[in-house]
Amino acid sequence: MDGLVAGYVIAHCAADEGEILNLGVAVAHRRHGVGRALVEHVLAALGARGVRVVYLEVRESNAGARRLYEALGFGEVARRARYYRRPVEDAVVLCAAIDPAGVSAKL
Numbered sequence: 008m009d010g011l012v013a014g015y016v017i018a019h020c021a022a023d024e025g026e027i028l029n030l031g032v033a034v035a036h037r038r039h040g041v042g043r044a045l046v047e048h049v050l051a052a053l054g055a056r057g058v059r060v061v062y063l064e065v066r067e068s069n070a071g072a073r074r075l076y077e078a079l080g081f082g083e084v085a086r087r088a089r090y091y092r093r094p095v096e097d098a099v100v101l102c103a104a105i106d107p108a109g110v111s112a113k114l
């Protein structure tokens with residue numbers, strides 16, 4: 008497995024606000040905690056940079072990702088109608104607060 012990418016997460020931040028832009032785990036590595044570890048890591052990294060609130064968008068039908076995010080403290084705060092293409096689908100906007108100790112919690 009050395010040298011192979013099992014997953015990745017991309018986020019950015021400005022001042023006290025962060026956003027997870029993308030998260031992906033290779034099919035062969037799914038359901039082994041990689042996605043959860045990546046999100047926990049990025050939340051800690053954002054928290055260390057002073058971020059206190061983190062947003063992301065996820066397809067409405069993406070039950071697996073939504074369950075992962077909700078288990079880590081994200082809650083739905085908005086919807087963007089017909090946000091995605093191929094296929095067209097609404098985005099659910101999720102948000103979590105990060106306290107200074109680095110723990111996320113629903114707003």
Ligand SMILES: CC(C)(COP(=O)(O)OP(=O)(O)OC[C@H]1O[C@@H](n2cnc3c(N)ncnc32)[C@H](O)[C@@H]1OP(=O)(O)O)[C@@H](O)C(=O)NCCC(=O)NCCS
Nearest residue numbers: 030031032037038039040041042043064065071072074075
């Ligand atoms: C979503 C994704 C990143 C999850 O990565 P992963 O490494 O498989 O996730 P984990 O193993 O850390 O899962 C943690 C928890 O999330 C939930 N979960 C993850 N995938 C799930 C699925 N397919 N169905 C149901 N629940 C799921 C479960 O509660 C899981 O805990 P459990 O395995 O103990 O039941 C991965 O499936 C993926 O890359 N999907 C395609 C890209 C994508 O949808 N990215 C998110 C865009 S916002």
